Amino acid sequence: KAGVTQTPRYLIKTRGQQVTLSCSPISGHRSVSWYQQTPGQGLQFLFEYFSETQRNKGNFPGRFSGRQFSNSRSEMNVSTLELGDSALYLCASSLVTGYGYTFGSGTRLTVV
Amino acid sequence: AQTVTQSQPEMSVQEAETVTLSCTYDTSESDYYLFWYKQPPSRQMILVIRQEAYKQQNATENRFSVNFQKAAKSFSLKISDSQLGDAAMYFCAYRSATGNTDKLIFGTGTRLQVFP
Numbered sequence: 133k134a135g136v137t138q139t140p141r142y143l144i145k146t147r148g149q150q151v152t153l154s155c156s157p158i159s160g161h162r163s164v165s166w167y168q169q170t171p172g173q174g175l176q177f178l179f180e181y182f183s184e185t186q187r188n189k190g191n192f193p194g195r196f197s198g199r200q201f202s203n204s205r206s207e208m209n210v211s212t213l214e215l216g217d218s219a220l221y222l223c224a225s226s227l228v229t230g231y232g233y234t235f236g237s238g239t240r241l242t243v244v
Numbered sequence: 245a246q247t248v249t250q251s252q253p254e255m256s257v258q259e260a261e262t263v264t265l266s267c268t269y270d271t272s273e274s275d276y277y278l279f280w281y282k283q284p285p286s287r288q289m290i291l292v293i294r295q296e297a298y299k300q301q302n303a304t305e306n307r308f309s310v311n312f313q314k315a316a317k318s319f320s321l322k323i324s325d326s327q328l329g330d331a332a333m334y335f336c337a338y339r340s341a342t343g344n345t346d347k348l349i350f351g352t353g354t355r356l357q358v359f360p
Contacts, residue, residue: 165347174352
């Protein structure tokens, strides 16, 4: 059974550019969430999607957005990149609410 | 708002010994879930163990067990017979059981080193 797949694994972008990260959940999982992990702020919740609807959003500026497609795959987009957006972005999916997420290996974004 | 605190930034243990990682949380809710996740250098977060707050019995998964003290809002992880492969960052996480969300609130993590 395939796990949660995140692409790309690594990304280097320049300040001011925009970026799109992709997440394919485990087959059958309809809940997908995104987290940002940095040494300074730790793991912070970005947003959560269920059946193509954003169910919850963390405290991030509007430059951070996401969406979920009918096949449950999700993308997150960051526009006008800043140096502080450099982080590991983790995606997770869940089959049964409350059981716990399965995480992907993340996308390491470096903004220069 | 709920918070999760891990007061031990780093811990170390000898192979085959037992180690306990601490976690406390703050919430006004009575129903919630608690988790321990492991993050090895490969970066992928791996679910180690979960606990439902309404269950009195402490969860156990092979060498991993928890000591869940609901009144004290404490949720420690005990790793028995430690192995080199247990070396990783360990995160404690909280999830509300109310509201339509799977959002996790994480602690700052504990780095566990295992020495041969």
